[in-house]
Amino acid sequence: MQETIMLVEDDEGLNRGICFALKKDGYQVLSSSSIQNASRLMKENKVDLVLLDLNLPDGDGLDFCNEIRQTSQIPIIILSARDLETDEIIGFEMGADDYIVKPFSLSVLKVRISAMLRRSFRIENDTKDDREWLESGNIRLCKDTMQVLLNNEEIELSNTEYKLLKLFLENQGKVLLKEQILDAIWDKDANFVDENTLPVNIRRLRLKLEEKPSDPVFLQTVHGMGYIWREGA
Incomplete structure (x- = not known):
């Protein structure tokens, strides 16, 4: 040039x-x-x-x-x-x-x-930042590097927690059924996944991302159905 x-x-x-x-x-x-x-x-x-x-x-x-x-x-x-x-x-x-x-x-x-x-x-x-980011409020996830930022500071997530967060950020504002989440993150038929695996990982994710994990702003439970990520909460 x-x-x-x-x-x-x-x-x-x-x-x-x-x-x-x-x-x-x-x-x-x-x-x-x-x-x-x-x-x-x-x-x-x-x-x-x-x-x-x-x-x-x-x-x-x-x-x-x-x-x-x-x-x-x-x-x-x-x-x-x-x-x-x-x-x-x-x-x-x-x-x-x-x-x-x-x-x-x-x-x-x-x-x-x-x-x-x-x-x-x-x-x-x-x-220049050509990386692809998913964002919601003060949370950012880089799809290229698997980096997650909370208030512009990097936080550590397990592989499962990262996959969960990525799934929710890609479907903000949508109710994800438990079966959909299990299908996307674990075994396709969820045959080998303990019934507590999903709620345990959801709780861990809330502890790392939510200011008040017991009263989540982003990752909310839809009783009898699954979970929803509130857009830009």
Whole structure:
């Protein structure tokens, strides 16, 4: 995938040189010499990284850096002739991810860009969750990892308890007959299941999930029939 870099630099020669070097390395480059134009480019394009000069004709790059950071977490590398330590500190405080003092080597700049994009890619992928979850109130069950969360904290369930919870979450709001549950969780004809097995496991599940197991909010008994999981209770 071709990454898009936006360069905001009003020095025409430097702008042209950086654009040439980055395009040669396979990047798509959006070039701007002003904050106003850069802001427009940001809105019209998906930008993966920003190279930002500070002394721009229509404002301070630090203000634009802060503006970007209000709505986006894309990497921002400041390119500036301001070489005081306080300048760098302010740059980072305004949301910059890196600060390179002019003059600089194009080779160093390209290495910094590559490292920043790799880090950004890892963070983006770490925050994506393609796993399939079943949810009800403060309870979440991950079908891919068999992980169960209660108030966002993982709890331990036995294999049978997990299967029961999964069955109920997949059938929220429906009365499940005892025979249906036995058929789904244990032997198809329930020939080898003790009659107390189901209520014992239901009780254990309530103890782990319900605030008041004796007066359950989620997993309720339907007398003479079976059990029901109340949706989003």
